[in-house]
Amino acid sequence: MNPAGNEKIDQRFNAIYKEAEKRRNEFRDAPVPKIHIGMATCGIASGALETKKAFEEALDEYNIEARIHTVGCLGHCYAEPVVVIDHPDSGFPPIFYHEVNAGKAKMLTKLFLKEGDPRFEHVYGAMEENDLIPWVMEFARFNREKRVVMEKCGYIDPEDIYDYIAAGGYSTLVKALKLSPDEIIKEVQNSGLRGRGGAGFPTGRKWELAKNTGEQEKIVICNADEGDPGAYMDRTILESNPHQVIEGMAICAYAVGAKKAIIYVRAEYPLAVTIVTKAIRQARELGLLGESVLGSSFDLEIDVFRGSGAFVCGEETALIRSIEGYRGMPRHRPPYPVQKGLWNKPTVINNVKTLASVPPILDHGADWYREIGTQNTPGTAIFSVVGNVVHAGLVEIPMGVSLRTLIFDICGGIPNNKKFKAVQIGGPSGGCLNEDFLDTPIDFDSLTEAGAMMGSGGMVVMDEDTCMVEVSRYFLDFTQNESCGKCTFCRIGTYHLLKILERLTRGEGEDGDIELLETLSKDIKAGSLCGLGKTAPNPVLTSIKYFREEYEAHIYEKRCPALMCRPMIAFYFDLDLCARGCDACATACPVEAVFTTSNRKKGVDQELCVKCGECMVVCPPEYDAVRKVSPPHLVPHIEKPPEKKKED
Amino acid sequence: MNDELTPEEKEALKDVASKLGSFEKQRGNLIPILQMVQEKLSYLPTQAIKVVSEHLEIFESEVYGVATFYNQFRFHPPGKHPIKVCLGTACHVRGGGIILENFERKLGIHYGQTTPDREFSIEKVACVGCCALAPVAIIDETVHGHMAPSKVEGLLMRIEIEKEMEERARIKDESCG
Numbered sequence: 001m002n003p004a005g006n007e008k009i010d011q012r013f014n015a016i017y018k019e020a021e022k023r024r025n026e027f028r029d030a031p032v033p034k035i036h037i038g039m040a041t042c043g044i045a046s047g048a049l050e051t052k053k054a055f056e057e058a059l060d061e062y063n064i065e066a067r068i069h070t071v072g073c074l075g076h077c078y079a080e081p082v083v084v085i086d087h088p089d090s091g092f093p094p095i096f097y098h099e100v101n102a103g104k105a106k107m108l109t110k111l112f113l114k115e116g117d118p119r120f121e122h123v124y125g126a127m128e129e130n131d132l133i134p135w136v137m138e139f140a141r142f143n144r145e146k147r148v149v150m151e152k153c154g155y156i157d158p159e160d161i162y163d164y165i166a167a168g169g170y171s172t173l174v175k176a177l178k179l180s181p182d183e184i185i186k187e188v189q190n191s192g193l194r195g196r197g198g199a200g201f202p203t204g205r206k207w208e209l210a211k212n213t214g215e216q217e218k219i220v221i222c223n224a225d226e227g228d229p230g231a232y233m234d235r236t237i238l239e240s241n242p243h244q245v246i247e248g249m250a251i252c253a254y255a256v257g258a259k260k261a262i263i264y265v266r267a268e269y270p271l272a273v274t275i276v277t278k279a280i281r282q283a284r285e286l287g288l289l290g291e292s293v294l295g296s297s298f299d300l301e302i303d304v305f306r307g308s309g310a311f312v313c314g315e316e317t318a319l320i321r322s323i324e325g326y327r328g329m330p331r332h333r334p335p336y337p338v339q340k341g342l343w344n345k346p347t348v349i350n351n352v353k354t355l356a357s358v359p360p361i362l363d364h365g366a367d368w369y370r371e372i373g374t375q376n377t378p379g380t381a382i383f384s385v386v387g388n389v390v391h392a393g394l395v396e397i398p399m400g401v402s403l404r405t406l407i408f409d410i411c412g413g414i415p416n417n418k419k420f421k422a423v424q425i426g427g428p429s430g431g432c433l434n435e436d437f438l439d440t441p442i443d444f445d446s447l448t449e450a451g452a453m454m455g456s457g458g459m460v461v462m463d464e465d466t467c468m469v470e471v472s473r474y475f476l477d478f479t480q481n482e483s484c485g486k487c488t489f490c491r492i493g494t495y496h497l498l499k500i501l502e503r504l505t506r507g508e509g510e511d512g513d514i515e516l517l518e519t520l521s522k523d524i525k526a527g528s529l530c531g532l533g534k535t536a537p538n539p540v541l542t543s544i545k546y547f548r549e550e551y552e553a554h555i556y557e558k559r560c561p562a563l564m565c566r567p568m569i570a571f572y573f574d575l576d577l578c579a580r581g582c583d584a585c586a587t588a589c590p591v592e593a594v595f596t597t598s599n600r601k602k603g604v605d606q607e608l609c610v611k612c613g614e615c616m617v618v619c620p621p622e623y624d625a626v627r628k629v630s631p632p633h634l635v636p637h638i639e640k641p642p643e644k645k646k647e648d
Numbered sequence: 649m650n651d652e653l654t655p656e657e658k659e660a661l662k663d664v665a666s667k668l669g670s671f672e673k674q675r676g677n678l679i680p681i682l683q684m685v686q687e688k689l690s691y692l693p694t695q696a697i698k699v700v701s702e703h704l705e706i707f708e709s710e711v712y713g714v715a716t717f718y719n720q721f722r723f724h725p726p727g728k729h730p731i732k733v734c735l736g737t738a739c740h741v742r743g744g745g746i747i748l749e750n751f752e753r754k755l756g757i758h759y760g761q762t763t764p765d766r767e768f769s770i771e772k773v774a775c776v777g778c779c780a781l782a783p784v785a786i787i788d789e790t791v792h793g794h795m796a797p798s799k800v801e802g803l804l805m806r807i808e809i810e811k812e813m814e815e816r817a818r819i820k821d822e823s824c825g
């Protein structure tokens with residue numbers, strides 16, 4: 001771009017930035033308290049809407065002037081609804097409160113906003129360093145993270161483009177427009193950025209291939225299909241900071257020479273669709289998208305395409321097929337999408353996190369990015385750490401951190417004094433790793449070596465009560481359902497894997513089943529076209545490798561060591577512990593399987609019991625009298641049910 | 649199955665037909681059109697498939713072929729209060745299956761079915777993106793986290809009570825007006 005053009009771009013953007021700055025200062029300097037409420041899907045599911053309403057009503061009631069600022073998500077899911085209250089007149093720094101329900105909101109409005117008492121017992125931490133309240137950065141959950149992609153998530157209002165711009169947003173696009181496409185691609189290549197969609201393909205190389213196709217029309221697609229059933233980082237990013245993704249897409253489009261881009265969002269994410277659509281409109285209104293972006297010669301239109309709920313459509317060629325209006329079935333590659341993609345045009349497909357990494361990289365430079373993470377995989381990884389873990393949520397850490405640090409130091413370990421058993425990484429394509437892997441540094445290569453996969457970054461932590469055979473059955477049930485049906489091995493092979501695993505979890509396993517699972521798995525891997533089939537057996541293979549004794553117990557002893565497979569367990573009451581008077585179990589049982597006989601002894605009618613475990617949950621901890629055993633015939637003494645009384 | 653459309657559905661179908669004009673006759677519009685139809689009618693009745701097939705000039709069987717490929721599309725009317733129980737990985741390991749069973753037992757239907765009075769239907773979904781709150785269920789549009797079997801009853805009861813209150817208000821209105 002010529003210098004005259006550059007000047008024009010700067011002028012246009014400066015005017016926008018000035019406006020953003022003005023709005024931000026006006027908000028910041030307003031002499032009233034500010035209440036920041038996290039309002040992504042997760043916050044809303046925890047009650048953030050009620051919290052917001054309670055604040056509004058309480059402010060009204062106590063006649064207090066304050067500003068409510070709705071922000072995205074910080075990723076601290078265990079603490080939702082999260083509220084940060086900035087009340088400078090009180091002399092306290094901005095304070096992070098967790099689990100703020102409507103009642104707490106009202107109480108804080110009265111006691112903190114009106115009377116200046118921050119209610120220390122409800123304070124989680126301070127957002128700034130100070131002498132009064134511990135700074136959140138002193139906690140591992142905060143200070144071990146390295147936020148690159150999610151830096152602004154939870155601090156800005158995703159529905160207000162000016163919030164993003166005032167925080168430095170879109171300035172990298174301005175910078176990029178003044179560089180040549182080759183310079184940008186070079187920088188991305190130098191940064192070593194690898195695709196975060198699962199396979200880890202070098203992003204700069206992908207862009208270069210697309211740029212050099214020589215075709216006129218090209219397309220950029222942002223893959224936000226996020227089909228792994230246990231991962232939600234892409235949703236959170238789109239809901240918390242959509243503009244960083246849009247900015248990354250714009251830079252990508254400029255670099256490869258595309259005028260059209262599409263965000264492919266999963267159907268189950270209605271809020272993400274709404275927020276992204278709004279963000280695109282706002283960017284367009286300010287001239288950051290559309291014809292001649294910021295007065296330059298670069299045009300870009302971005303559309304949103306809603307996926308319709310098919311896991312396989314996360315695979316790039318299937319995704320393309322589905323946008324074209326067909327069944328989303330993968331096809332053979334090559335040709336790769338960068339050669340022949342959507343409507344046969346060269347198409348760059350990148351994951352949400354990949355694209356959102358681009359603005360920070362161009363902003364701070366490739367060297368800065370390379371300093372983060374490992375030699376082979378620079379940068380950060382975002383994991384959704386869920387399951388049996390104390391501080392569940394999204395964690396962005398440099399590549400190369402160990403699983404132990406992530407699960408125990410950052411996420412607080414396993415709740416209820418249970419033992420760590422396994423961590424499932426990468427969803428249906430990934431695998432279950434046992435504690436031997438806790439000290440392995442995590443990156444694409446180390447996980448693949450262990451038989452798992454980085455995949456989406458979904459991480460489900462499992463404690464001793466989780467049965468690995470049952471988890472394998474779960475994943476096969478999923479992949480079997482989601483197989484597109486094109487390849488025989490994937491379609492029928494996964495079905496048979498599932499049938500075998502179902503037998504095992506019912507206690508009908510036979511000698512030779514483990515070997516059968518292994519051979520069949522290998523055949524499926526070899527005989528499948530796309531990543532779905534190639535990786536579907538991973539959960540089975542890794543769990544056999546690392547938890548073989550558990551399979552053996554199911555087959556040879558008809559026993560589920562984790563006491564999870566319901567056909568293989570039974571419940572009973574330890575009558576020495578039972579208080580015999582509280583009846584909590586009997587009331588809770590959904591099928592009236594709990595009965596009382598002589599001496600108020602409690603028994604379980606095994607015929608009726610559906611093994612839901614409710615009785616165990618409600619039995620008061622001071623008695624803790626409900627027991628689970630496997631195999632079921634170990635139930636000590638089955639009480640005779642009382643005589644059925646005639647009802648009249 | 650009863651293939652007759654209700655009067656409201658017939659109205660909605662007319663609305664669909666008029667909205668089709670804003671979609672160009674391109675194959676790429678098939679899925680967005682089906683999504684629009686489902687938003688209006690909450691499922692894809694045969695009559696709607698026909699209208700779509702005529703508009704895009706592709707066979708009805710093609711339209712079905714595409715629609716049945718994707719989990720999002722329904723071919724039976726859902727209940728007035730659709731219940732979606734998450735059985736994604738995180739919800740599964742935290743007992744999502746038991747939550748599903750509780751809904752099934754309480755309502756006397758299986759997932760994929762609608763109660764005879766068309767009030768409730770149950771579906772299972774794979775992850776709604778709130779895994780940290782597992783197990784999760786969605787009733788109407790509201791996401792409920794940390795579900796427990798005891799909560800199932802409470803939630804259903806709340807809907808019943810609301811319905812009763814509406815009913816009473818309606819009767820009162822009618823008797824007043």
Ligand SMILES: Cc1cc2nc3c(=O)[nH]c(=O)nc-3n(C[C@H](O)[C@H](O)[C@H](O)COP(=O)(O)O)c2cc1C
Pocket residue numbers: 194195196197198199200201203223224225226227228311312313314315316317349350351352354355456530531532
């Ligand atoms: C079965 C299957 C599902 C996939 N799902 C996703 C997904 O949900 N999101 C995603 O970004 N990539 C997914 N991928 C990977 C994509 O095919 C593609 O490699 C990726 O979007 C490229 O982006 P990246 O280079 O930024 O990683 C999936 C692949 C397979 C085989």
Ligand code: SF4
Pocket residue numbers: 312329330482483484485486487488490491528529530531532533534
């Ligand atoms: S491996 Fe499975 S999902 Fe992939 S193309 Fe073949 S049948 Fe379809």
Ligand code: SF4
Pocket residue numbers: 571585588589590591592593594604608609610611612613614615616
């Ligand atoms: S496990 Fe469930 S069904 Fe069985 S006795 Fe306990 S509460 Fe009743």
Ligand code: FES
Pocket residue numbers: 040042043073074075076077078080236393394780
């Ligand atoms: S609280 Fe928002 S991602 Fe979990």
Ligand code: FES
Pocket residue numbers: 229230231734735736737738739740774775776777778779780782783784
């Ligand atoms: S697994 Fe249920 S919300 Fe993700």
